[in-house]
Amino acid sequence: MSDRILAAVMEAPHQPIVVREFPLPDLPVGGALLRTACSEVCGTDVHLWHGRLAGVPYPIIPGHVSAGVLDRVRGGLEGIDGSVLREGDRVVFFDVHRTCGRCRACTVHRTPTRCTARRVYGITDSAADGLFGGWAQQIYLEPGVGIARLPDAVSFESYIGGGCGLLTAVHIIERATMRPGDTVLVQGTGAVGLSAIALARLSGASTIFAIGAPAARLDLARRMGADVVLDLDATTAEERLELVRAATHREGVDVVVEAAGSARAFEEGVTLVRDGGRYVVAGHYTDVGPSTINAHQHINRKHLEIRGCWGSEAGHFLRALSLLERHAAHVPWAEIGSQRYGLHSLNEALADAAAMRLTKALVDPWLS
Numbered sequence: 001m002s003d004r005i006l007a008a009v010m011e012a013p014h015q016p017i018v019v020r021e022f023p024l025p026d027l028p029v030g031g032a033l034l035r036t037a038c039s040e041v042c043g044t045d046v047h048l049w050h051g052r053l054a055g056v057p058y059p060i061i062p063g064h065v066s067a068g069v070l071d072r073v074r075g076g077l078e079g080i081d082g083s084v085l086r087e088g089d090r091v092v093f094f095d096v097h098r099t100c101g102r103c104r105a106c107t108v109h110r111t112p113t114r115c116t117a118r119r120v121y122g123i124t125d126s127a128a129d130g131l132f133g134g135w136a137q138q139i140y141l142e143p144g145v146g147i148a149r150l151p152d153a154v155s156f157e158s159y160i161g162g163g164c165g166l167l168t169a170v171h172i173i174e175r176a177t178m179r180p181g182d183t184v185l186v187q188g189t190g191a192v193g194l195s196a197i198a199l200a201r202l203s204g205a206s207t208i209f210a211i212g213a214p215a216a217r218l219d220l221a222r223r224m225g226a227d228v229v230l231d232l233d234a235t236t237a238e239e240r241l242e243l244v245r246a247a248t249h250r251e252g253v254d255v256v257v258e259a260a261g262s263a264r265a266f267e268e269g270v271t272l273v274r275d276g277g278r279y280v281v282a283g284h285y286t287d288v289g290p291s292t293i294n295a296h297q298h299i300n301r302k303h304l305e306i307r308g309c310w311g312s313e314a315g316h317f318l319r320a321l322s323l324l325e326r327h328a329a330h331v332p333w334a335e336i337g338s339q340r341y342g343l344h345s346l347n348e349a350l351a352d353a354a355a356m357r358l359t360k361a362l363v364d365p366w367l368s
């Protein structure tokens with residue numbers, strides 16, 4: 001193996017991605033080196049490229065959710081799934097690391113996704129610190145990173161197809177306190193929305209509605225488990241409201257999941273949820289500006305619960321793996337990541353993702 005590793009670097013927002021060489025890191029005890037098999041270009045990477053996330057220490061090696069084979073391990077390595085990990089094992093890792101476990105968010109409020117010390121591979125780790133992103137031939141897994149064996153039944157493509165969107169969806173379903181037979185409406189048919197549809201189905205939803213675009217994503221939304229898909233571009237908000245009411249005893253749905261990242265979607269969501277229902281907001285990952293709602297009409301009189309959902313925890317990561325192991329054979333997660341790109345084609349991948357020509361791109365850093 002060469003002692004020089006190729007990685008694709010985002011030097012600053014709006015700048016072309018460049019491929020650079022990095023030295024092979026010296027491993028501390030408890031550290032590991034992952035030979036990347038697959039990473040992703042997701043909506044977050046487009047936001048990073050557009051400079052829409054605060055506190056990003058550019059230059060970075062993007063690619064926060066990745067999978068591969070353990071290339072080198074120093075000292076014993078135990079996975080957070082309880083497995084003993086060895087060189088040659090197919091593994092995945094939880095991209096969030098350095099959550100401190102001591103701050104007020106971690107201990108007093110028990111909201112570790114709001115810990116200020118936490119760092120995320122490919123997002124808040126700088127390329128100046130080394131190989132902390134998946135758009136690279138090797139990824140440095142520092143001591144303490146949550147690593148788990150990728151179950152044999154799960155392909156790299158299924159894992160990355162689910163990717164960060166699946167972890168977020170596990171958190172969303174938890175926040176929604178879903179009950180068997182609930183009617184659910186998912187706004188947005190990107191990677192998060194598609195996985196939320198699949199998990200709502202697995203959680204016992206009765207009718208699942210999805211609002212999204214373009215047509216290819218709506219087709220996939222159906223195959224992920226949506227019963228009724230509404231094309232955002234071909235229907236009006238009034239038509240959608242009437243259709244949802246007509247199918248729900250004129251009440252609206254029990255649970256709405258916002259995975260659209262649009263201020264207008266939020267305004268519409270509060271009308272589609274029933275009185276006393278639950279509305280989980282997960283798509284406003286960046287600031288897309290204010291929404292206008294009437295607090296009397298849409299929250300207070302409606303007795304509505306609105307819940308935010310930020311990031312994910314190691315438990316969501318492990319449960320996502322269990323769900324993939326059990327269900328990836330019949331839920332088409334692998335189809336979310338439709339195209340493969342090598343390190344030299346990532347400008348094109350970002351442009352395709354930004355233009356919604358694909359839901360998610362797969363990154364194969366060994367593809368020339």
Ligand SMILES: [Zn+2]
Binds near residue numbers: 099100101
């Ligand atoms: Zn903390």
Ligand SMILES: [Zn+2]
Binds near residue numbers: 043
């Ligand atoms: Zn992502």
